[in-house]
Amino acid sequence: MSTARDQILGSIRKSLGRETMSGEAAAELHQRLARPAQNLIPARTAGLDAEAMVRLLVIKLGEGACTVDDVASMSEVPARVAAWLQRENLPARLIQAPALKDGLDWSTAPTLEVTTGTADGSEDTSVTPAFAAIAETGTLMLLSDATTPTGLNFLPENHIAIVRRSQVVGPLEDAWSRLRAARARADGDGHTMPRSVNLISGPSRTADIEQRIQMGAHGPRRMHVIVVDG
Amino acid sequence: MTGAGPRVGLFVTCLVDLYRPTVGFAAVKLLEDAGCTVEVPAAQTCCGQPAFNSGDTVDAKAVARGVIDAFDSYEYVVAPSGSCAGMIHEHYPELFADEPETAMRAQQLAKRTHELMSFLVDVMKVERVAAVFPGTVTYHDSCSGLREMQVKAQPRRLLGSVEGLTLTELPSAEICCGFGGTFCVKYPEISDKMVTEKAQDVVATGAGTLLAGDLGCLLNMAGKLSRLRAQTKVRHVAEVLAGLADGPAIGEPAKD
Amino acid sequence: MQSTSRSFKANAHRALNDAVLQRALGNIKTGFQEKRRKVVEALPEFDALRDCGRDIKNHTLAHLDFYLERFEEKVIANGGTVHWCRTPAEARETILAICRRREARTVTKGKSMVAEEIGLNEFLEANAIEPVETDLGEYIIQIRHEPPSHIIAPAIHLTREQIAEDFRRHHTELDPARRLEEPRDFTDEARAQLRDRYFEADVGITGANFLIAETGSTVIVTNEGNGDMTQLLGKCHVVVASLEKVVPTLDDAATILRLLARSATGQEMSVYTTFSTGPRRPDDLDGPEEFHVVLLDNGRSAMLGTQFQDMLRCIRCAACMNHCPVYAAVGGHAYGWVYPGPMGAVLTPSLIGVEEAGHLPNASTFCGRCESVCPMRIPLPKMMRHYRTREFERGLAPPMAKGGLAVWAFLATRPTLYRFVTGMAARVLGALGRRTGRFKSLPLAGGWTGVRDMPAPEGRSFHALWAERRGGR
Numbered sequence A: 001m002s003t004a005r006d007q008i009l010g011s012i013r014k015s016l017g018r019e020t021m022s023g024e025a026a027a028e029l030h031q032r033l034a035r036p037a038q039n040l041i042p043a044r045t046a047g048l049d050a051e052a053m054v055r056l057l058v059i060k061l062g063e064g065a066c067t068v069d070d071v072a073s074m075s076e077v078p079a080r081v082a083a084w085l086q087r088e089n090l091p092a093r094l095i096q097a098p099a100l101k102d103g104l105d106w107s108t109a110p111t112l113e114v115t116t117g118t119a120d121g122s123e124d125t126s127v128t129p130a131f132a133a134i135a136e137t138g139t140l141m142l143l144s145d146a147t148t149p150t151g152l153n154f155l156p157e158n159h160i161a162i163v164r165r166s167q168v169v170g171p172l173e174d175a176w177s178r179l180r181a182a183r184a185r186a187d188g189d190g191h192t193m194p195r196s197v198n199l200i201s202g203p204s205r206t207a208d209i210e211q212r213i214q215m216g217a218h219g220p221r222r223m224h225v226i227v228v229d230g
Numbered sequence B: 001m002t003g004a005g006p007r008v009g010l011f012v013t014c015l016v017d018l019y020r021p022t023v024g025f026a027a028v029k030l031l032e033d034a035g036c037t038v039e040v041p042a043a044q045t046c047c048g049q050p051a052f053n054s055g056d057t058v059d060a061k062a063v064a065r066g067v068i069d070a071f072d073s074y075e076y077v078v079a080p081s082g083s084c085a086g087m088i089h090e091h092y093p094e095l096f097a098d099e100p101e102t103a104m105r106a107q108q109l110a111k112r113t114h115e116l117m118s119f120l121v122d123v124m125k126v127e128r129v130a131a132v133f134p135g136t137v138t139y140h141d142s143c144s145g146l147r148e149m150q151v152k153a154q155p156r157r158l159l160g161s162v163e164g165l166t167l168t169e170l171p172s173a174e175i176c177c178g179f180g181g182t183f184c185v186k187y188p189e190i191s192d193k194m195v196t197e198k199a200q201d202v203v204a205t206g207a208g209t210l211l212a213g214d215l216g217c218l219l220n221m222a223g224k225l226s227r228l229r230a231q232t233k234v235r236h237v238a239e240v241l242a243g244l245a246d247g248p249a250i251g252e253p254a255k256d
Numbered sequence C: 001m002q003s004t005s006r007s008f009k010a011n012a013h014r015a016l017n018d019a020v021l022q023r024a025l026g027n028i029k030t031g032f033q034e035k036r037r038k039v040v041e042a043l044p045e046f047d048a049l050r051d052c053g054r055d056i057k058n059h060t061l062a063h064l065d066f067y068l069e070r071f072e073e074k075v076i077a078n079g080g081t082v083h084w085c086r087t088p089a090e091a092r093e094t095i096l097a098i099c100r101r102r103e104a105r106t107v108t109k110g111k112s113m114v115a116e117e118i119g120l121n122e123f124l125e126a127n128a129i130e131p132v133e134t135d136l137g138e139y140i141i142q143i144r145h146e147p148p149s150h151i152i153a154p155a156i157h158l159t160r161e162q163i164a165e166d167f168r169r170h171h172t173e174l175d176p177a178r179r180l181e182e183p184r185d186f187t188d189e190a191r192a193q194l195r196d197r198y199f200e201a202d203v204g205i206t207g208a209n210f211l212i213a214e215t216g217s218t219v220i221v222t223n224e225g226n227g228d229m230t231q232l233l234g235k236c237h238v239v240v241a242s243l244e245k246v247v248p249t250l251d252d253a254a255t256i257l258r259l260l261a262r263s264a265t266g267q268e269m270s271v272y273t274t275f276s277t278g279p280r281r282p283d284d285l286d287g288p289e290e291f292h293v294v295l296l297d298n299g300r301s302a303m304l305g306t307q308f309q310d311m312l313r314c315i316r317c318a319a320c321m322n323h324c325p326v327y328a329a330v331g332g333h334a335y336g337w338v339y340p341g342p343m344g345a346v347l348t349p350s351l352i353g354v355e356e357a358g359h360l361p362n363a364s365t366f367c368g369r370c371e372s373v374c375p376m377r378i379p380l381p382k383m384m385r386h387y388r389t390r391e392f393e394r395g396l397a398p399p400m401a402k403g404g405l406a407v408w409a410f411l412a413t414r415p416t417l418y419r420f421v422t423g424m425a426a427r428v429l430g431a432l433g434r435r436t437g438r439f440k441s442l443p444l445a446g447g448w449t450g451v452r453d454m455p456a457p458e459g460r461s462f463h464a465l466w467a468e469r470r471g472g473r
Helices: A004-016 A023-034 A050-063 A074-087 A172-186 B014-019 B021-033 B049-053 B057-070 B082-095 B100-112 B116-123 B143-147 B153-160 B188-205 B215-227 B237-241 C005-016 C019-025 C027-041 C046-062 C064-077 C088-101 C113-117 C120-126 C136-144 C160-170 C183-200 C226-233 C250-264 C309-313 C319-323 C325-330 C341-352 C369-373 C380-393 C399-412 C415-433 C462-470
Strands: A067-071 A093-096 A113-116 A125-129 A132-134 A139-143 A158-164 A196-200 A205-209 A212-215 A222-228 B007-010 B037-039 B076-079 B113-115 B132-139 B163-167 B209-212 B233-236 C081-085 C106-109 C130-133 C203-206 C210-212 C217-222 C236-242 C272-276 C290-296
Touching (some): A050 A067, A139 A158, B014 C415, B021 B233, B049 B082, B049 C399, B057 B100, B076 B082, B076 B100, B132 B153, B143 C369, B153 B237, B188 C005, C027 C319, C046 C250, C064 C081, C088 C203, C106 C120, C120 C130, C136 C160, C183 C226, C203 C226, C217 C250, C226 C272, C319 C341
Parallel strands (some): B007 B037, B007 B076, B132 B209, B209 B233, C081 C290
Antiparallel strands (some): A132 A139
């Protein structure tokens, strides 16, 4: 007795007028998956040097209603975060992803109350690291990991993301290449993808009320990006 | 009148034939002024679109075969209508996809078939006309002409050369007027909503005359404008370009 | 979902006379249309990308079995489960079984047209499980007990005033005198209302814009982040998706993503585009414990290899309905089922049959605007015409129409007779209409003259005049 799976696959093949793919034809398809090729990439980011790429990223992030800051090193981040919270009239407390614990010295911003961990929905502001930043559209790529919980990207009222200049690429396709390479190096279990890859281009919004845009639908109301040299 | 130019078979269209021969004569004049020799094969009736769009492919094919035969020998086939030209150009080959021999002839005919404005400007390279038309006009882009036959800049180009004429663009020029062949009688309420909005937009331009390149659209819009008691006159663009716009406009009584 | 597509004309009549609806529909021109135009203008490669998108999907469809099998392999390798469902009933039962095993009392839902297609919400409710819509538009129509009227903006048919009334009626614990005027008021209220529901939910159900064969990932594209909260906080993530959502690689998804947000909302990228792969990993700090992909056929495999195959390229961007003058006149509910507008006019008869949905492909002028904006170059008018041909062949066309066409065809294939008849008609109608230039009413033409005048012909046929003036050459 054939299963639903068999019947569906059988129906597909019947409609297409052939049997299961095999031989060289199948091998080609397997290759297409094993060695993914890029399709047409817009010229927008072609030939941009690193500086210009970051400049474009900043412009695009701004278009997406993010605020952006620029620092020379991670040691400056805590003070900048404190300044941003103050400017935005937000409470002086935050939760950081465990991944940042060793890299950020919060003693330089003593007025801030800092916790490290996973979000439970009560937090005002989170700080998380990005894996890559896509200059073409002003989009950050954030991965789920043992030290980067996904909840920090969505649950708090405000989200601060840290991006290193070296993480900035032009098109999304280049971020995929980096992810594949990183995963291949890492654990060799053949899994390119973590549980969650979030591509985030700004604060949460909706236009469901008469087509007028409103920020802060379910995710964060504000997004701040700090670009760090290196 | 015979020129050294190409031999054109005029596809009159059934609406022009029945309703408004002036458009046909305007087309002939424009083509002859451009140097073409124009003939009007007597065996033509209709392009078959009403049947085609109603799903009656058998009748559509029967009528189309007649058209293919009648226009076999012309260098170009030109119609003062984007929808009829589109029917032949875009859909005849598709219609005969399962009849290879006729499909070939349909392809051949399709290649030679043009809408009038586009033929004058893109093929015959006409840049100006000698007509005089004092007044403001606005222009509706009939859907088939716009999307199937790429008619957009050409009529505007030629209208730009008409002495005394001012063109005010219709903001919703590219939005369908609601004719759609049998659509307007199958779904009259929806069609009415569409043509009412169109008519209101036309009146809002303040133009004295509405022009377009398809008689179906023109009859639809003229009928609505007149039902709304608007003063806007309605004509086919060819009439103005050929200097044959002194007769009654569409829906106007004959002057006695 | 139950269809009312048979009543399209009555539905349309109500819609045309609904002043509030007409006001709401007016937002489409200034909203979706204008935004799309601007963002497309800003990308020189847009047209070339449409060709790429079409080619990727055509390739995928030609090898759909292969890519679905690869997708399944990867889902399983990542610790997830794939459920193959032939029919809506199978999909519903599968989802119910998962919910029961999780002892689910409430489930949160991201927006999913496929979930509407299978009537999931009513079914869960009938089985004592409460579904909570989290997309603001879907939430609004859920509390109104209405179906969506647009595939990406479900509540586009509503005005602020209507939504305020619904919120006051439904959120009874709040102060009835509170302000509900600006979008911020509604958004903040919905945010607060739904926050707890996310945490309470035992299962989170989302749709998928894409299924990635290369990695076994499912992709959702949102602006609100609700789909993300749904899958993150619901302890079990169920993805419900139809077969044709699969694409080969992450790069293929990147290409089509460039088309999707631009065509849908006029953004270059939606705020949140999330790739979900399996349940949480052993070391992950959060994430769902289980990951299920419910793959639905429901007629898709049967569309392959037919003249309707191109419809399977649809990425549900809604550009077609945003630009359709008929949709703009009557709104989405008139179409009577899940999928409205031009894509609905083709997909609905494909999925529920042309007897039920025959009006939809007929209620079109074939203006072609839909096809001109479709990012995947789907020839929508052509496929609507295929349905008209099917109906005609099956004798489903109205008898008057068939009779009229038969007479017309008889004449049109006999030029001499045609000349005679049209010459006469021109003279008669011309004479009758000469004085006023138009007819206010004409027998057999009530559909026309009910709402517009019929201009009178000039009085002679072109061919008759040509023969006189030019010797008929």
